[in-house]
Amino acid sequence: MLGKFFQKPDQTNSNRVPPGQHLAKGFPVLTYGAAPQVSIEQWEFRVWGLVKPTILTWSDFMALPHHEFTADFHCVTRWSKLDVKWTGIKVTDFMSLIEVDPKAVHVMEHCYGDYTTNIAMSDFVREENFFAFKLFGEDLPTEHGGPMRLVVPHLYAWKSAKWINGLEFLDKEELGFWERNGYHRRGEPWDEERYS
Numbered sequence: 398m399l400g401k402f403f404q405k406p407d408q409t410n411s412n413r414v415p416p417g418q419h420l421a422k423g424f425p426v427l428t429y430g431a432a433p434q435v436s437i438e439q440w441e442f443r444v445w446g447l448v449k450p451t452i453l454t455w456s457d458f459m460a461l462p463h464h465e466f467t468a469d470f471h472c473v474t475r476w477s478k479l480d481v482k483w484t485g486i487k488v489t490d491f492m493s494l495i496e497v498d499p500k501a502v503h504v505m506e507h508c509y510g511d512y513t514t515n516i517a518m519s520d521f522v523r524e525e526n527f528f529a530f531k532l533f534g535e536d537l538p539t540e541h542g543g544p545m546r547l548v549v550p551h552l553y554a555w556k557s558a559k560w561i562n563g564l565e566f567l568d569k570e571e572l573g574f575w576e577r578n579g580y581h582r583r584g585e586p587w588d589e590e591r592y593s
């Protein structure tokens with residue numbers, strides 16, 4: 398039957414889905430706790446630790462170049478979504494706004510609502526990572542991390558902090574919320590770095 402035919406897994410896409418993952422229908426929301434409500438007017442972003450302490454505003458971010466990004470999204474709870482379309486600001490461009498001490502080798506991502514997740518500097522400062530403020534052409538919905546979230550496509554999505562509002566630069570690795578609760582410190586989906 399035709400219906401069955403159209404449900405056949407697409408061979409082109411199946412090699413884009415990491416081991417142990419299946420394709421999600423729609424775009425699931427995964428949040429620990431309640432979604433914080435933050436307006437663009439209130440929004441601010443702090444950097445501290447091994448960096449010149451700075452508070453950045455929404456307009457500081459918006460003054461950087463905007464880009465469209467298409468990226469696959471892999472949640473450690475075993476769903477993936479291919480070709481998510483975002484608009485955002487490259488982490489590499491953002492880095493030009495701040496003065497990081499060369500001794501910083503790890504970063505803690507901080508969020509409204511107190512979620513944290515850790516990432517190595519080498520995984521953070523990559524051309525394909527970005528701060529996203531639009532999803533499929535619409536303002537990033539609150540439940541997906543609006544007004545602004547981080548997107549780190551090459552790691553499991555718990556590293557893509559929603560409602561991000563700060564970065565702490567560190568000279569050694571510290572663990573974030575899920576990492577302290579048993580998730581892998583790095584979280585590479587093709588190597589199934591799920592749990593520590």
Ligand SMILES: Nc1nc2c(c(=O)[nH]1)N[C@H]1C(S)=C(S)[C@@H](COP(=O)(O)O)O[C@H]1N2
Binds near residue numbers: 471540560
């Ligand atoms: N602040 C914050 N960021 C977060 C989370 C969270 O609970 N709080 N969940 C993470 C997890 S486990 C996943 S899979 C993705 C889910 O993003 P989505 O809800 O837009 O699908 O956000 C990540 N970022």
Ligand SMILES: [Mo]
Binds near residue numbers: 472473474554555
């Ligand atoms: Mo997740």
